[in-house]
Amino acid sequence: MWHPFQIMPGEIAVNEPLKTAAKPSAHCRLTYGERVIRWFLRETDQEGHLLPNVDERTGLVIEKRTVDHFLELQVRHQKDLGVPHILEGTMQARRDDWRSPLSWDFEQKFIGARGIRNFRETGHWNSGQARLVSGRGQQEIVRTEAVDSLTCLYTLLADFPTHVEPYPRSYETSVLEDLSIINRGALLHAPPPRVREHPMARGLRGYVVDYPANFPIEFWVNEHGAVIYVCFGPNRALFLQSIEELS
Amino acid sequence: MNSSNPKMVSRRDFIKTCAVAGAGTAVSPWSQGQGPSIIRRRKPNLLLLSTDQWHPDAFSYLGCPYVATPHSDRIAAQGVDFRCSYASNPICTPARASWLTGRMSSEHRAVGGGSRIREDLVDFGQWFGAHGYETVHIGKWHVSGRDPARSFQVFAGAHPSGQYSDQSRSELARSYLLDRNRDKPFLMHLAMMNPHDICQVSMLPTMKGNIAWNGTEELPALPENYYRRPEESEVFKARIRGSERRSPHSTWDELDWQLYRWMYFRYCNMVDATLGLVLNALEASGEAENTLLVYTSDHGEGNGHHGLATKAFLYEESARVPFSVVWPDRLPANARDDRTLISGIDLMPTFCAAAGIPTPGNLPGIDFLKEHRADAPSREYVVAEAAAGGNMVRSQRYKYIQYDGDPLVQFFDLTEDPGETTNLANRPELSSQVQRHAEMLVEFKERLDSQS
Numbered sequence: 133m134w135h136p137f138q139i140m141p142g143e144i145a146v147n148e149p150l151k152t153a154a155k156p157s158a159h160c161r162l163t164y165g166e167r168v169i170r171w172f173l174r175e176t177d178q179e180g181h182l183l184p185n186v187d188e189r190t191g192l193v194i195e196k197r198t199v200d201h202f203l204e205l206q207v208r209h210q211k212d213l214g215v216p217h218i219l220e221g222t223m224q225a226r227r228d229d230w231r232s233p234l235s236w237d238f239e240q241k242f243i244g245a246r247g248i249r250n251f252r253e254t255g256h257w258n259s260g261q262a263r264l265v266s267g268r269g270q271q272e273i274v275r276t277e278a279v280d281s282l283t284c285l286y287t288l289l290a291d292f293p294t295h296v297e298p299y300p301r302s303y304e305t306s307v308l309e310d311l312s313i314i315n316r317g318a319l320l321h322a323p324p325p326r327v328r329e330h331p332m333a334r335g336l337r338g339y340v341v342d343y344p345a346n347f348p349i350e351f352w353v354n355e356h357g358a359v360i361y362v363c364f365g366p367n368r369a370l371f372l373q374s375i376e377e378l379s
Numbered sequence: 380m381n382s383s384n385p386k387m388v389s390r391r392d393f394i395k396t397c398a399v400a401g402a403g404t405a406v407s408p409w410s411q412g413q414g415p416s417i418i419r420r421r422k423p424n425l426l427l428l429s430t431d432q433w434h435p436d437a438f439s440y441l442g443c444p445y446v447a448t449p450h451s452d453r454i455a456a457q458g459v460d461f462r463c464s465y466a467s468n469p470i471c472t473p474a475r476a477s478w479l480t481g482r483m484s485s486e487h488r489a490v491g492g493g494s495r496i497r498e499d500l501v502d503f504g505q506w507f508g509a510h511g512y513e514t515v516h517i518g519k520w521h522v523s524g525r526d527p528a529r530s531f532q533v534f535a536g537a538h539p540s541g542q543y544s545d546q547s548r549s550e551l552a553r554s555y556l557l558d559r560n561r562d563k564p565f566l567m568h569l570a571m572m573n574p575h576d577i578c579q580v581s582m583l584p585t586m587k588g589n590i591a592w593n594g595t596e597e598l599p600a601l602p603e604n605y606y607r608r609p610e611e612s613e614v615f616k617a618r619i620r621g622s623e624r625r626s627p628h629s630t631w632d633e634l635d636w637q638l639y640r641w642m643y644f645r646y647c648n649m650v651d652a653t654l655g656l657v658l659n660a661l662e663a664s665g666e667a668e669n670t671l672l673v674y675t676s677d678h679g680e681g682n683g684h685h686g687l688a689t690k691a692f693l694y695e696e697s698a699r700v701p702f703s704v705v706w707p708d709r710l711p712a713n714a715r716d717d718r719t720l721i722s723g724i725d726l727m728p729t730f731c732a733a734a735g736i737p738t739p740g741n742l743p744g745i746d747f748l749k750e751h752r753a754d755a756p757s758r759e760y761v762v763a764e765a766a767a768g769g770n771m772v773r774s775q776r777y778k779y780i781q782y783d784g785d786p787l788v789q790f791f792d793l794t795e796d797p798g799e800t801t802n803l804a805n806r807p808e809l810s811s812q813v814q815r816h817a818e819m820l821v822e823f824k825e826r827l828d829s830q831s
Binding site for chain 1: 542553554557579642
């Protein structure tokens with residue numbers, strides 16, 4: 133099966149108590165591990181399929197605070213490349229159907245990258261207009277785009293809109309990708325039946341955010357609204373490692 | 380110069396016209412006292428923007444209905460799209476080593492499987508760094524035996540997953556372009572990974588309905604030549620079709636192939652979406668006017684053509700590569716070149732000519748921009764080598780392929796048969812052409828510096 137549930141089940145498995153009982157409170161810290169397939173090993177499983185070589189990546193931490201109809205997030209997302217690339221900052225979002233980011237202020241850090249300096253990403257979305265500012269001082273790029281609806285991985289992880297029914301309705305939105313790109317044409321629909329039937333999906337409800345500039349992204353959510361897994365096609369996944377009550 | 384589009388007005392002429400008409404809406408460095416002659420005296424920046432494993436026709440601007448590539452389209456619209464460009468060897472390591480050195484794989488010897496590049500060959504990071512450039516490499520390297528951190532003054536590596544790391548690569552490049560020290564021109568290679576992630580998919584066994592394809596989105600149709608098998612050598616069948624790496628997908632049916640193509644085009648979309656960050660940064664930096672941008676891929680992708688996936692073989696889908704070049708005021712915009720034959724070994728001599736510096740040694744490639752501007756082509760053919768052992772000779776009309784250890788030759792008329800469906804090698808009326816192409820290969824090989 134071309135899916136992280138089949139390709140890297142051991143690497144992303146969430147223990148049952150956490151999987152079933154995790155419940156994001158109004159003020160909590162969510163920690164997600166990340167796994168990415170590097171390539172394949174020279175070994176095969178019992179069915180003769182090549183075993184994947186799975187890399188453990190740092191992942192991301194979201195500290196979330198719910199204030200009335202809004203979310204306040206502190207996010208740290210580390211990507212481990214040849215040099216660590218860290219996105220760290222704050223975001224305010226509205227608790228609407230798509231958990232729309234309203235404003236954000238992040239730093240892009242490239243640790244140890246000779247000749248490359250850190251970068252600032254700020255933005256606002258208001259009244260159908262998104263304004264993204266990248267850089268600092270005189271070296272800035274300002275973009276304004278008309279965007280009717282907006283969502284973001286971080287807000288969906290923090291507070292997935294489980295009240296939205298993907299079957300058979302779908303909502304079109306745009307996705308703020310790593311704070312610097314707006315990808316359009318995202319729809320919400322259900323995962324394929326065979327994935328819903330997989331043992332790792334047991335007890336979870338699946339939602340797929342699908343837009344042309346990415347693979348369909350699956351969010352697997354437990355009955356308390358905690359996002360347990362996020363699957364980005366066959367070779368990349370996030371999985372919940374812990375929820376820490378902060379209030 | 381061969382262009383299939385009407386004559387385009389250069390930016391310089393356009394701005395002059397505006398000045399005469401009193402429009403004054405375009406504000407360029409020229410209106411602030413810098414004329415084009417001043418810009419020309421500055422060495423140009425050189426930006427090699429590469430993807431990995433991009434099929435030469437998988438672009439919106441070429442009419443592919445399954446892909447969304449607004450930023451690739453933007454590049455093609457700003458410059459010249461060369462439709463006859465070929466990898467020196469259609470697999471990652473040797474193709475990239477050829478870019479770096481201007482040498483064929485039989486010269487540089489980095490042919491994959493851990494084989495190391497020849498130590499005595501200089502790469503363009505070293506060469507341009509020694510000639511007054513700030514040299515930058517961001518992203519995929521994949522050339523054994525050469526430390527990129529020593530060849531390039533600015534270096535940031537990568538993770539092999541494009542889905543995980545391509546946007547970060549673009550962010551790195553963006554940060555560099557906006558914040559760099561301007562006392563030197565730059566040579567940058569931004570090496571994106573995708574759509575190479577499709578290789579992982581090609582290693583997976585057959586399945587149906589197990590990816591998040593929603594069932595309503597139309598899957599890409601199979602290519603027209605999906606079922607075509609022109610007479611192929613036994614060596615090709617054993618080393619390519621029968622290779623261990625291809626065994627997982629050797630039993631795929633039509634639906635599997637359609638799902639593979641659907642995923643492939645999504646990987647293309649994915650990396651294209653990140654390119655705008657770099658293009659915007661280049662423009663915002665004020666250096667776009669003085670930058671020669673080459674946008675290409677190390678090799679192509681089978682994507683179901685001839686029932687093949689990935690690369691490493693010499694059919695068009697694997698050996699031919701996308702190749703768009705932008706150089707404001709020196710090349711026209713929105714132009715297409717169907718005539719100039721280009722090889723991956725031409726990057727080094729072309730960059731050297733653009734920068735006004737000598738080439739490192741007697742390279743077998745040419746300045747393709749000079750060839751493009753000439754009234755008539757002087758280059759008769761290009762050659763590609765196969766890591767599995769074999770060669771391709773591509774002339775203006777024909778293509779000759781022979782794999783090592785097998786006398787069978789494939790010969791295609793690419794004007795009449797671009798899908799390479801019919802092997803014409805045994806046609807009596809073409810015997811002299813076949814012979815001439817075999818001679819071309821010998822001629823070319825004799826010019827190479829293939830030290831034993």
